[in-house]
Amino acid sequence: EVKNRVAQVTQAAQVDFRLEIGETTESVTVVAAGAELLSTSTAEVAGTIGTKLVEDLPLNGRNFFDLATTLPHVSLQNIAPTASFAGFSMNAVLGSNPSSPLFRSSGIFAAGNRDSATNVSIDGVNVQSSVYRQTTPQTPPSAIQEMKIHVSSMNAEFGNGVAAVNVITRSGTNRFHGEVYEYLRNEELDASSFFNNLAGRRKNPFRQNQFGGALGGPLISNKLFFFGAYEGLRVRQSTLSIVTVPPNDIRQGDFSQFRPAGPNNTFLPTPTIYNPYRYDPVTGLREPFPGNRIPLGATALCSPRPTCVDPVTLKFLENYVLTPNTVIDGIPRYIGDARQRIDSDQGVLRMDWAKSEADRIYGRYSKTVAPTINQPVESLAGLSQNASDQSAVVHWTRILSTNTVNDFMVGYARPKWLYGKDLNAANASAAIGLLNTSQLAGGPSFGGTGYSMNSTLSFLLDGTDNLYQVGDDITHIRGRHNLKFGFQTIERRFYYQNQSNDKGYFNFTPVFTSACPDGNTACAAARNALGLANGGNAFATFLLGTPLNGLFQLNNAAYRGHKRYYGVYAQDSWRVTSKLTLNYGLRYEYWSPWLVPRHNVASFDEVNGNILYVLQNPLDYLNPATDFGKDAPLNSNIPPEGHRTRKLNLAPRIGLAYSVTGSTVFRAGYGIYYD
8 A cells, every 4th residue: 555645747657665574464554745746756757736736826816827936947027127028928918027016927947948939829729819828818827727838858749849738637536625705906005106205196096805715525426527617806006197198288289388397307499380371482491480380270371281280180189189187397297196907817628537447538618808008198008918828638548558658649729819098088089080000909109209198008919729639648657768759739729910000100200390401401491590599499390290210010910820730759767776867758849831722922042142932923812803812823932921940840758867865866857949
């Protein structure tokens, strides 16, 4: 009889004991408690976080990745604010640095490798997005049986990365067990900020509620079991925000008393605002606006235009740009609350069927819906980070003989990730009459004015994966050898909508309201002769609607790509002596290149510097007659994927573990890993 020996996930279990002859009325009991803390059968550097640690460790946000900090050579993504865009992109609401009230990791850095180099699986199913291989945690700690992190020197069994995170969910048993919980945090014990006190404002509200429960037990005793868990997270947070907005007088076109802010709390002289539509035909020297005021209504000053101000920029200014509500250091500003919101729900349901003494089948389904929004004081400047991930798996484990076990797996995952502009904002571009922009939410960005102009984020990244997975592992024990063979296949289908500057970006400078156009030497000479300052102001140029430059992009062809992964391995763990164990194996991996059905991909000729298009006509991906590129003629000298990937990806693994003493193990390992 062996007691207190824990069989951990992906661990080659080994218990050394000695049998002694006893009387028929006696039994020999070997207690192996603690043996699992020191693995003597593998060279890999890894650690297992068992049920007790999962239950007992306090986790702010209850993210299972935070458990990884208990292991050596592992760091979370918030090790630095810009260490990982994947980590930052999962935290649109609360930032990505250690001082944030709540940081949601989407991966780990293992042994100095990138976070995208770690293969993350739940019950053997890869759940990572194709964008940055980030993972939305979709398993609450109450549903985790244990988690193992393979940091380095992994056996040939593991691939699709240089490190691995394996999460195993809980199952039901013959006894009912469950829990109910809620964690609450609010601002009552927080200190108020300096600027709140300066403005005589209340403390910023903060509400964080995390609640849920889990229940497992038998449906049919000894045969059919269930386990389910749910967890919700609600965060309502506001932070003090101060933005510099246009003063009321210049919003009306009146620059007569305007003095722009200078360095060290100083103010510069009032700039003269010149009319670009009235000028000396000989020198090009412009006339100043009468009284240094730009009229907002109908006027002949800017003929042939009926008005001097542009109707589009004026309408945006009047409807979307904040007016000042306070003055700080002599500068009109707007002070208010920026609001952040998280509404996350995640659930897990698992069924286990003990079909016979030789067969056990279980299925598990998980889903996470986590819309979040960071809403600044300006209505169009919001940032969204929405995840809606799903995964499912069925495992069939069969004991083929007393020394052979087979495990077959079929899985599916649908990681969805959205990061970018607030899609619930108004379509300001359409409202102000800015034509030919996208139908998405938001408005144009007006830069260079020196003020916060309620700019919409320029980008929207919206990626959805469908991952179809099949795998099989067979374990055979023969004497001192623990043999294992297996394969894994992943079909990855990726849809990616990517917009950037789809509402337009316009940059303003003082050049169109200055005394002279740039590069006009005759005008500059005339101005100098009269002793005039060059004048001009970027916000005045904004009122006229005369940007120096702009940028507009409209992507009507969302990316769709297909890709496959194949992994096959064979390995052996050989117990050479009671102290020495050798691990050796070989893995083969292949990633096909992305196949884009619309063929809107290209390669690069490194010899001649030319772009090589797969399509004979690169614009056929927009042509309905060719089914948007699917049936278009292709260039025969370029593969349909645009490139080829290496096929001979052999990954040998070898290592040893030598038990020097009962408490000391020497390890050494070598391997080739593909990321």
